Amino acid sequence: MKPPFIAHKKKETFNLKKELFKYTRNWKWFLLSIVLFVTAAFYSVRYSSVIYETSARIKITSQKANEIELPGNLSSLFDDFKVNQENEIEIIKSYRILEKVVEKLNLNVRYYFNDQRKYKQVWDLPFKPYPINSAKLLPKTGEYFIDFYENEYVISDVHLNEWRVNKNQINPVNNTYPFVIKIDSLRDVNKLYKQKFKIRFFSKKEATLRLLSGLKIEQIGKNSEVLKISLRNESSAKSEAILNEVIEQFNLDGVQDRKLIFQRTIDFVDERFGFLTKELDSIESKKKRFKEKNNLTDINLDTEHNLSDKSTSNAQKVNLETQLEIARILKTSLINKKSFNLLPANVGIGITGINDQIVLFNSKLIDFGKLRISGGANNPVVKNLKKNIDNLRQSILTSVIAYQKKSETALKNINEVDVKNRGFFNTIPKNEKILREIEREQTIKENLFIFLLQRREEAAINLVVTVPIVKVVDYAITNLIPVSENPKMLYVKAFVAGLVVPFIIFYLIFFVDTRIHTKEDIYTVVNDIDVVGNVPYTFRNKIFDGIYDNSLLAEEFRILRTNINFKLKKAQSNELASVLMVTSTKSNEGKTFCAVNLAIAYAALGKKVLLVEADFRNPKIDSYLNKDDSHGLSSYLIGDEFDYRNLITSNIIGETNLDILFSGEIPFAPAELLSNGKIDHILSSVKKEYDYIVLDTSSTKLYTDTFLISHFADFTVYVTRAGFTDKEDMLFSEEVIANGRLKNVNYILNYQETRSLIKNRKLRKN
Numbered sequence: 001m002k003p004p005f006i007a008h009k010k011k012e013t014f015n016l017k018k019e020l021f022k023y024t025r026n027w028k029w030f031l032l033s034i035v036l037f038v039t040a041a042f043y044s045v046r047y048s049s050v051i052y053e054t055s056a057r058i059k060i061t062s063q064k065a066n067e068i069e070l071p072g073n074l075s076s077l078f079d080d081f082k083v084n085q086e087n088e089i090e091i092i093k094s095y096r097i098l099e100k101v102v103e104k105l106n107l108n109v110r111y112y113f114n115d116q117r118k119y120k121q122v123w124d125l126p127f128k129p130y131p132i133n134s135a136k137l138l139p140k141t142g143e144y145f146i147d148f149y150e151n152e153y154v155i156s157d158v159h160l161n162e163w164r165v166n167k168n169q170i171n172p173v174n175n176t177y178p179f180v181i182k183i184d185s186l187r188d189v190n191k192l193y194k195q196k197f198k199i200r201f202f203s204k205k206e207a208t209l210r211l212l213s214g215l216k217i218e219q220i221g222k223n224s225e226v227l228k229i230s231l232r233n234e235s236s237a238k239s240e241a242i243l244n245e246v247i248e249q250f251n252l253d254g255v256q257d258r259k260l261i262f263q264r265t266i267d268f269v270d271e272r273f274g275f276l277t278k279e280l281d282s283i284e285s286k287k288k289r290f291k292e293k294n295n296l297t298d299i300n301l302d303t304e305h306n307l308s309d310k311s312t313s314n315a316q317k318v319n320l321e322t323q324l325e326i327a328r329i330l331k332t333s334l335i336n337k338k339s340f341n342l343l344p345a346n347v348g349i350g351i352t353g354i355n356d357q358i359v360l361f362n363s364k365l366i367d368f369g370k371l372r373i374s375g376g377a378n379n380p381v382v383k384n385l386k387k388n389i390d391n392l393r394q395s396i397l398t399s400v401i402a403y404q405k406k407s408e409t410a411l412k413n414i415n416e417v418d419v420k421n422r423g424f425f426n427t428i429p430k431n432e433k434i435l436r437e438i439e440r441e442q443t444i445k446e447n448l449f450i451f452l453l454q455r456r457e458e459a460a461i462n463l464v465v466t467v468p469i470v471k472v473v474d475y476a477i478t479n480l481i482p483v484s485e486n487p488k489m490l491y492v493k494a495f496v497a498g499l500v501v502p503f504i505i506f507y508l509i510f511f512v513d514t515r516i517h518t519k520e521d522i523y524t525v526v527n528d529i530d531v532v533g534n535v536p537y538t539f540r541n542k543i544f545d546g547i548y549d550n551s552l553l554a555e556e557f558r559i560l561r562t563n564i565n566f567k568l569k570k571a572q573s574n575e576l577a578s579v580l581m582v583t584s585t586k587s588n589e590g591k592t593f594c595a596v597n598l599a600i601a602y603a604a605l606g607k608k609v610l611l612v613e614a615d616f617r618n619p620k621i622d623s624y625l626n627k628d629d630s631h632g633l634s635s636y637l638i639g640d641e642f643d644y645r646n647l648i649t650s651n652i653i654g655e656t657n658l659d660i661l662f663s664g665e666i667p668f669a670p671a672e673l674l675s676n677g678k679i680d681h682i683l684s685s686v687k688k689e690y691d692y693i694v695l696d697t698s699s700t701k702l703y704t705d706t707f708l709i710s711h712f713a714d715f716t717v718y719v720t721r722a723g724f725t726d727k728e729d730m731l732f733s734e735e736v737i738a739n740g741r742l743k744n745v746n747y748i749l750n751y752q753e754t755r756s757l758i759k760n761r762k763l764r765k766n
Contacts, residue, residue, distance in 0.1 A: 015520070018518060018520065022506070022510055022517065023503060023506055025753045026502070026506060029502050029506075030498070030499060030502050030503075033497075033498040033499070033501055033502045034494075034495055034498030034499065035498070036498065037494040037495070037497045037498035037501070038491060038494045038495060038498065040494065041490045041491050041493070041494035042491075044485075044490065045485075045487045045490060045491075046117065047117065047118050048484070049118070049120065049121070049234040049484070050234060050482045050484050051232050051233065051234055051482055051483050051484035052232070052233065052234070052236045052239070052478050052479060052480075052482050052483065052484075053230055053231070053232050053478070053479050053483045054230065054231050054232075054233070054236055054239035054240050054243055054476050054477065054478040054479075055228055055229065055230040055231075055243070055474075055476070055477065055479070056228075056229045056230075056243045056244070056247060056472070056474055056475055056476040056477070057220070057226050057227070057228050057229075057472075057473035057474040058226070058227055058229065058247055058470050058471065058472055058473060059225055059226050059227070059470070059471040059473055060083045060085070060088045060225070060227065060469060060470055060471075061083070061468075061469055061470070061471055062083050083225065085219050085225070085227065088227070089217045089219075089227065091250065091253075092217055092227075092229070092246065092250050093212060093215060093217060095208060095209075095212065096253075097246070097249050097250055097253060098208050098211050098212055098215070098246070099204065099208045100249045100253075101211065101242060101245045101246050101249050102204055102207045102208050102211060103204065104245055104249070105241060105242060105245055106128075107207045107208075107211060107242070108201065108202045108203065108204050108206070108207040109128075109129065109138075109199060109200070109201055109202075110199070110200040110202070111123070111125050111197060111198070111199055112197060112198040112199075112200070113195070113196075113197055113198075114195070114196040114197065114198065119198050120234060121233070121234045121235045121238070122235055123235045123237040123238035123241065124237055124238075124241075125197070126183060126184045126187035126191075126192065127181050127182060127183045127184065127192070128181070128182055129179040129180070129181060129182075129199060130179060130180055130181075130182050131179060131180075132175065132177050132179065132180050133175075136175070138179055138201065139178055139179065139201045140201060140202075140203050141201055141202065141203065142157065142158075142178075142200075142201050143157065143158050143198060143199070143200050143201075144156065144157050144178060144179075144198070144199045144200075144201075145157070145196065145197070145198050145199075146181065146196070146197040146198070146199060147195075147196050148192040148193055148194065148195050148196075148197075149193070149194065150193065151166065151167055152164055152165060152166050152167055153165055153167060153181055155177065155178065155179075155181075157178070163176065163177050163178070165177065165180060165181070167183070211242070214231055214232060214233070215229070215230075215231055215246070216229070216230045216231070217229050217230075218230075226473055229243055229246065229247070230243075231243055232483055236478035239476065239478060240475075240476035240477070240478060241476075242476075243475075243476035244475055244476050247470060247472060247475075247476075250469075250470060251468050251469055251470040254468075254469035254470070255468065255469060258469070262459040262460075263459075265455060265456070265459040266456055266459050266460060269452045269453070269455060269456040269459070270456070272452055273449070273452065273453075276445055276448060276449045276452070279445050280442065280445050280446065280449065283438060283441055283442045283445060284442070286438055287438045287439070287442065290434060290438065321411065323403070323407050324404060324407045324408065324411065327400050327403055327404040327407065328404065330343065330396070330400045331397065331400050331401060331404065335397065343358045343361055343362060343396070354396065354399055354400070354403075357392060357395060357396050357399070358396060360392060361389065361392045361393065361396060364385060364388060364389050364392065365389055367385060368382065368385045368386060368389055371385060514726050514727045514728065515722075515723055515724060515725060515726050515727070516720060516722065516723075516725050516726075516727060516730065516749070517722050517723055517752070518722070518749070518752065519531045519534060519749050519752075521727070522720065522730065522747055522749065525727050525730040525731060525734070526730055526731075526733070526734040526747075527734070529734070529737065529745060529746065529747060530567075530746050530747070531746070531747045531748070531749055532560060532563040532564060532567065532717075532746040532747070532748060533556065533557075533559060533560030533563060533748045533749070534556060534748075534749045534752050535553070535556055535557070535560070535590070535593075535594060535597075535748060535749065535750045535751065535752065536552055536553060536556055536751075536752060536753070537722070537751045537752060537753045543593075543596055543597055543600060543624050543625075543653070544557055544596075544597040544600035544601055544604070544653070545653065545654045546600070546604060546653050546654020546655050546656040547604045547654060547655055547656055548654060548655065549654065553597070554601075557597045557598060557600075557601040558601055558604075560598065560601065560748065561598065561601040561602060561605075563746075564580065564598075564715055564717070564746075567715060567744070567746060568714065568715055576687040576688060577608075577610075577686065577687040577688075577689075577690040577691050577692055577693045578691070578692050578693070578714045578715065579683065579687065579693045579695060579712050579713050579714045579715070580598065580692060580693070580694045580695065580713070580714070580715050580716075580717060581694075581695040581697055581706070581709075581710065581712070581713035581715070581716045581717065581742075582594055582595035582598065582694060582695065582696055582697065582716075582717045582719060583697045583698070583699070583700055583706045583716065583717070583718060583719070583742075584699055584700070584718065584719040584720070584721075584725075585699060585700055585701045585718075585720075585725065585729040585730075585732055585733055586699045586701050586702060586725075586729065587617075587618055587699050587702070588721070588724065589699075589719050589720060589721040589724060589725055589750060590719055590721050590750035590751055591615075591696065591697075591699070591719045592613075592615070592619075592620040592621055592624070592696050593624070593750070594717065594719050594748055594750055595611065595621075595694050595695075595696035595717075596611065596621060596624050596625075596696075598694055598717065599611040599658055599660075599692070599694040600653055600656060600658055602691070602692045602694070603653075603656045603657060603658045604656050607690075607691035607692055608659070608689070608690045608691045608692075609658055609659065609690060609691065609692045609693075609694065610648065610659045610660070610661060610686050610689075610690045610692070610693045610694070611658060611659070611660045611661070611694045611696065612633065612660075612661045612682075612683075612686075612693060612694065612695050612696065613632065613633065613660070613661065613662050613663040613696050614633065614663065614674070614679075614695050614696060614697045614698075614705070614709060615663060615696050615697055615698040615705070616634060616663055616666055616667055616670035616673070616674075616698065616705065617666075617670060617698040617699070617702075617703055617705065618698070619662070619663040619666070621660065621662060621663075621696060622662060625651060625653075625660070627649065627651070627660070627662070630664065630665060631647055631662070631664050631665075632647055632661060632662035632663050632664025632665075633647065633661055633662065633663050633664055633679075633682075634663055634664035634665050634666070634667045634673065635647060635664045635665070636664075636678060636682065637667070637673040637674070637676060637678050637679065638667060638673065644661070644682050644685070644686075647661055647662075647664070648660070648661050649661075649662070659690070661682075670698075670703075670705055671703070671704055671705055671708060674705055674708045674709055675708055679709055680712075683709075683712050695709070695712070695713065697709065700732075700733070700736060700742075701729065701732055706742075707741050707742075710741060710742050710743060711743070713742075713743050713744070714743075714744065715743075715744050715746070716742045716743055716744055716745040716746070717746060717747075717748055718733055718737075718742070718745050718746065718747050718748070719747075719748050719750050720747055720748065720749055720750065721749075721750045721751050722749055722750065722751050722752040722753065723751070724751070733745075
């Protein structure tokens with residue numbers, strides 16, 4: 001069963017405590033980083049400006065919604081007058097609009113007040129810079145400092161040029177002044193006394209671009225028509241003035257655009273009225289000539305009138321033809337004088353009194369017939385009656401003939417009217433078509449004239465009463481809470497950054513770090529080889545101080561000694577000495593340090609221990625014990641000394657006795673010396689005289705010396721150094737062990753920092 005102090009071999013797994021220790025052992029760097037960041041935060045809070053955010057809210061109204069229209073189509077009342085917000089945002093942020101704001105507020109000049117710590121930007125001061133004359137303008141760029149005194153002020157620049165100006169001097173005589181200061185006498189100027197200001201000049205282009213970069217416009221909500229305009233600046237009064245002026249200039253620009261549209265509409269309509277008037281006059285003249293030529297007043301009325309005349313003439317024609325026929329019958333009857341036939345009475349002939357004459361004629365004719373029969377033909381009464389009848393006949397005949405002629409004439413006239421009406425009705429479709437074309441053209445021109453007249457009136461009204469295009473929801477107002485970093489939060493962030501930055505740096509370092517730091521790191525690289533000890537870190541080459549040393553270093557080597565004894569399983573008897581060989585992959589891993597302290601640890605048990613310095617490449621035991629090592633093992637191997645016992649020195653460490661065989665002078669061919677067989681004689685001899693022999697050998701990766709004497713070792717202590725030994729070196733050691741070039745190998749992790757900062761500190765103090 002393995003001893004309880006030997007850990008199980010396992011592959012690397014995540015260990016929170018181990019990971020935290022990797023960072024906490026570098027606590028000084030974390031502390032330094034925190035101090036630097038907090039110091040930077042302090043100076044930032046002290047000297048940086050406090051920035052506030054100023055915002056305004058506006059709603060851009062539709063141009064169509066603001067226009068005044070005369071009554072017309074009622075569907076326009078329900079039109080949707082939404083505004084393209086993105087287009088309006090681009091107009092507000094246009095260089096043209098912002099340049100007007102810069103010119104209006106003189107934003108190319110900035111003012112700063114010195115509050116003994118820093119220059120703070122201010123606004124609305126009781127003074128302004130002016131050019132000294134019309135020929136010399138204000139500086140376009142540069143910084144100037146103004147110091148106010150009782151009767152004068154001093155202007156200076158960054159080049160240490162200085163100009164003194166009397167406050168009461170109206171016209172400065174020195175043309176070298178960059179500018180002069182005009183103080184507003186209506187303001188409280190006593191505050192300027194012994195105060196220092198700074199004025200910075202920019203070109204208008206630079207000032208406009210600065211404003212453009214700082215101005216932020218966004219839509220409030222996805223479906224909202226309200227825009228939020230915001231600006232950040234250390235002077236809230238300046239930000240409010242800028243935002244209000246931006247709104248004003250945008251509104252004036254929109255109003256001016258609309259006025260230009262309305263004025264152009266009026267000018268266009270006025271210009272068009274002249275053409276329309278001429279065209280309407282031409283159409284009226286054409287219509288007049290057509291009507292005069294075709295004897296028209298109104299086609300409908302003329303048609304009705306002609307139809308009425310035609311109907312009347314038809315009735316008259318029938319009547320006249322009837323009358324003519326009756327007249328012809330009567331005429332025929334009356335022409336035959338020998339006929340004494342009665343005439344038809346009441347036949348409807350239209351001769352006034354003719355019916356009475358016919359009745360009288362018939363009555364006398366009847367009487368004549370009666371008298372002629374009774375009185376005879378020669379009767380005077382009969383003759384007289386006959387004469388009367390003939391006269392009456394002639395009178396009726398004359399009336400009938402005259403009536404006939406009159407009726408024929410009337411019938412002729414009626415026929416002529418019929419022919420005329422027939423021609424009129426034949427030309428109606430053509431005349432109606434032509435007249436309708438003329439009237440259609442006239443109607444179009446008249447409607448266009450009325451429409452343009454209406455638009456002109458609308459444009460004239462809108463030109464005078466143009467309403468703003470912007471409805472201000474909120475004028476510029478500054479939030480009382482600064483948007484610049486809160487000092488407390490800044491310190492918190494600085495503290496966090498002081499932890500995070502070194503953490504990231506160390507994380508990257510650890511990520512690319514291939515060195516071993518803990519015992520677990522060794523187990524992740526090699527297999528089937530135990531780590532028998534952890535030697536704590538110390539600042540200097542400290543050694544075990546004998547039997548009464550109770551330091552952590554002494555305890556660690558006592559533990560190491562115990563672990564090695566368990567591994568050797570050697571009873572303390574009169575057997576030959578156990579040979580413990582201490583080696584490492586490369587130099588500076590603490591091999592000599594471990595060999596010296598391990599030898600002292602065994603000597604503290606009262607055992608006879610011999611420490612042999614077999615490292616001819618880089619011997620260091622003398623530096624730990626402050627002894628002269630000019631004579632040693634190399635002297636015997638070379639042949640300068642024939643008795644090795646004369647080379648062994650006895651050393652008292654505390655109350656502990658330790659024999660040491662130093663390496664002596666460094667030879668030219670160490671490998672050849674170790675191969676000449678004399679080292680075998682020494683080790684065989686001293687194994688009979690000592691209980692433990694500790695060999696301090698050279699590095700295995702660079703030199704072959706260790707492998708030449710490794711067969712003497714009963715136990716090999718392979719030293720690794722935390723934070724120094726690379727994992728590739730561990731693979732090399734594993735390969736050497738697997739090839740059998742070293743015997744009974746176990747690792748020691750040297751210079752490992754304890755995971756307790758307090759213990760580390762105590763160790764370093766010791």
